[in-house]
Amino acid sequence: MTSEIGLRDRKKAATRAALSTAAARLARVSGIESVTADAIASEVGVSPRTFHNYFSSKEEAVLAHFEESVYDWVNLLRARPSDEPIWDSLEHVVVQIVTDGTRSLEETAAIMELVESSPALLAKKLEVHLRVTRLIGEVIAERTGTDIDTDLYPNLLHTVVGAACRASFDLWMGGKSGASGPEELVRGAMRQLRQGLPQP
Missing domain, CATH: 1.10.10 (Arc Repressor Mutant, subunit A)
Structure with a gap:
C-alpha cells in the first residue's frame, strides 16, 4: 500500500x-x-x-519551478547540522543549488527573462514570492533564535542572500565576469556579505 x-x-x-x-x-x-x-x-x-x-x-504553471526552488532551499537548509553557523549553512545551500547538475542555468535564465517581459507573470510572481520566500526566513529564524514577525535579522538575511544569488547569476549569464563558473561568483558574493560588503 x-x-x-x-x-x-x-x-x-x-x-x-x-x-x-x-x-x-x-x-x-x-x-x-x-x-x-x-x-x-x-x-x-x-x-x-x-x-x-x-x-x-x-501563469501559476509557468512559475511552478520558481516556487519549487524555494521549497528546495527550505529543505536543504533544514537538513544542515543544527549547530552549524547560519552563514555556513546558507553558503552550503547556495553552492549546492548552483552546482546541481540536474538544474539547467540556461533554462532558469530563459524563464526569468520570460517572467520579466510579462506584466501578468510579474504580478503572479510577486504573489508567489510573498507567500513562499517567508518560508526561508522562518527556517533562518528557527536556527538563529529570532522571530520572523518581530526581528529584522531573519528577514534581512534571507533577502540579501537571495539578492546575492541573483546578482551572481545575472553576472554569470552575462558571460563577461571572467569567473570559472557560478560557484565562484556565489562564493565571492557570500564572502563579501560576511565582510559587511566593503567598498572595493
Missing part, C-alpha cells in the same frame, strides 16, 4: 513538472498571452481538466 502511494505521488509530481515545463516552453515561443490551458494540456497529453487539477492558471 505504501509503495502504491509513493508511486502515485511520483506520477503526480512528474505530471505537474511536465505541465509546468510545457507552459514555460509554449510561453517562450508564443508569449504567455497566446498560451491556453488546453494547449498546455495537449502538449503533455492530458486533459484540460487534469491541468486545472494542478494549476489554477497558466
Whole structure:
C-alpha cells in the first residue's frame, strides 16, 4: 500500500513538472498571452481538466519551478547540522543549488527573462514570492533564535542572500565576469556579505 502511494505521488509530481515545463516552453515561443490551458494540456497529453487539477492558471504553471526552488532551499537548509553557523549553512545551500547538475542555468535564465517581459507573470510572481520566500526566513529564524514577525535579522538575511544569488547569476549569464563558473561568483558574493560588503 505504501509503495502504491509513493508511486502515485511520483506520477503526480512528474505530471505537474511536465505541465509546468510545457507552459514555460509554449510561453517562450508564443508569449504567455497566446498560451491556453488546453494547449498546455495537449502538449503533455492530458486533459484540460487534469491541468486545472494542478494549476489554477497558466501563469501559476509557468512559475511552478520558481516556487519549487524555494521549497528546495527550505529543505536543504533544514537538513544542515543544527549547530552549524547560519552563514555556513546558507553558503552550503547556495553552492549546492548552483552546482546541481540536474538544474539547467540556461533554462532558469530563459524563464526569468520570460517572467520579466510579462506584466501578468510579474504580478503572479510577486504573489508567489510573498507567500513562499517567508518560508526561508522562518527556517533562518528557527536556527538563529529570532522571530520572523518581530526581528529584522531573519528577514534581512534571507533577502540579501537571495539578492546575492541573483546578482551572481545575472553576472554569470552575462558571460563577461571572467569567473570559472557560478560557484565562484556565489562564493565571492557570500564572502563579501560576511565582510559587511566593503567598498572595493
